[in-house]
Amino acid sequence: MLILGSLLPAEWFDGSASWLLMVVTLVCMLFVIKGADWLVEGAAGIAKKFGMPEVIIGATIVSLGTTTPEAAVSVLAAWNGNSGLALGNGVGSIIADTGLIFGIGCLMTRLPADRFVLSRQGWVQFGSGALLTVVCFVAYMVSGGEIDGARLGRGIGLLFVALLVVYLMVSVKWSKAHPHGEPRLVGHEAADVKATGFREGEEAGERERGVLALLLMGFAGLVMVVLSGDGLVGSVSELAVRFGVPEVVVASTLVAFGTSLPELIVGITAIRKGHAELLVGNIIGADILNVLFVIGVSACATPLVIGDAGAKLPWIFLQLHLPMMMLMLLLMRGYIFATKKTGRFERWMGVPMVVLYVVFVGLQYALS
Known part of the structure; x- marks a missing residue:
């Protein structure tokens, strides 16, 4: 079976009958959708209770939850000697979050x-990616151009974790200075919200629940999204291999996509329920945390090899992954600049992002 990193034991999938895997796939789909419902309702309710903008809740609490599985998988991979996976997982997730989701x-x-959040957390998002890129290329040059000698040491990991603590503390301070978020637009936004199926009764239901109930709902939803999403990717990956899909295709699509499945499901659910701010905040926060949290904690556990010296293409991380990540982050900065007048990310902006992600996946397949 080909699962590069999973919270669930691989034996649960490769030892199961195909019909059982199909049942597991359907059940996991139901659970991941329901879990996302609970997580979004809980997060949106907490934001209203404490007077915090939903976008900041998405950039901190929700992002911490959805990136925790990636951190766990990366740390385990690093401990097991596959530090290249730990580093690639963080960068690949940024590409999937920004481009696809x-x-x-x-x-x-x-x-x-x-504008308040994008001019603050948005720059932290770009700065985190740029810092990682600079550190990786500097480590490569210091190693004398030997890819198997270039590593991110524990010192870099501690630096990233320290920056993570600072980011979370500053985010709390920013949220107090921006308690209610930007005023909602009318007109086009009303049509968009109506098209997503938002119901006013849902918002009223959130206000009726207590803080503890909202916290429990959000936590239960997070657990459901993480575990059922992991099971969904595991079962689909195993079925794809059994039905003759090349393993390299599974690795560069299903498995890579699976690490960002929680962010995708939560984002789509947030839009459907009328809380699109959560998607924007979750993407920004997840990109930041994939560098400072996922890669930082993994580097603290063991030095991370830049690229995989044992792979067929040891240079793919420096030549493709990091440049594609920075291209997407630069494009998003351009989008943010373009929203000064409208206060919205327009629909057409999604086309280049999705196209870049498809090109990225295609290049991985072609090069491999």
């Missing part, structure tokens, strides 16, 4: 652009 969100509706 943000792109799909734009195609679904005109996403809100909170």
Whole structure:
């Protein structure tokens, strides 16, 4: 079986009958959808209770939850000697989050652009990616151009974790200075919200629940999304291999996509329920945390090899992954600049993002 990193034991999938895997796939789909419902309702309710913008809740609490599985998988991979997977997992998730998930969100509706948040957390998002890129290329040059000698040491990991703590503390401070978020637009936004199926009764239901109930709902939803999403990717990956799909295709599509499945499901559910701010915040926060949290904690566990010296293409991380990540982050910065007048990410903005993600997956397949 080909599962590069999973929270669930691989034996649960490769030892099961095909019909059972199909049943598991369907059950996991139901659970991941329901879990996302609970997570979004809980997060949106908490934001209203404490007077915090939903976009900041998405950039901190929700993002911490959806990136925790990636951190766990990366740390385990690093401990097991596959540190290249740990580093690639973080960068690959940023590419999927920014290109695929943000792109799909734009195609679904005109996403809100909170200027206060985008001029703060948005720059942290870009800065985190740029810092990682610089550190990786510097480590490569210091190693004398030997890919198997270039590593991110524990010192870099501690630096990233320290920056993570600072980011979370500053985010709390920013949320107090921006308690209610940007005023909602009317007109086009009303049509977009109506098209996503938002019901006013849902918002009223959130206000009726207590803080503890909302916290429990959000936590239960997070657990359901993480575990059922992991099971969904595992069962689909195993079925694809059994039905003759090349393993390289599974690795560069299903498995890579699976690490960002929680963000995707939560984002789509947030739009459907009328809380599109959560998607924007979750993408920004997840990109930041994939560098400072996922890669930072993994590097603290063991030095991370830049690229995989044992792979067929040891240079693919430096030549493809990091440049594609920075291209998407630069494109998003351009989008943020373009939202100054409208206060919205337009639908057309999703097209280049999704196209870039498809090109990225295609290049991995072609090069491999």
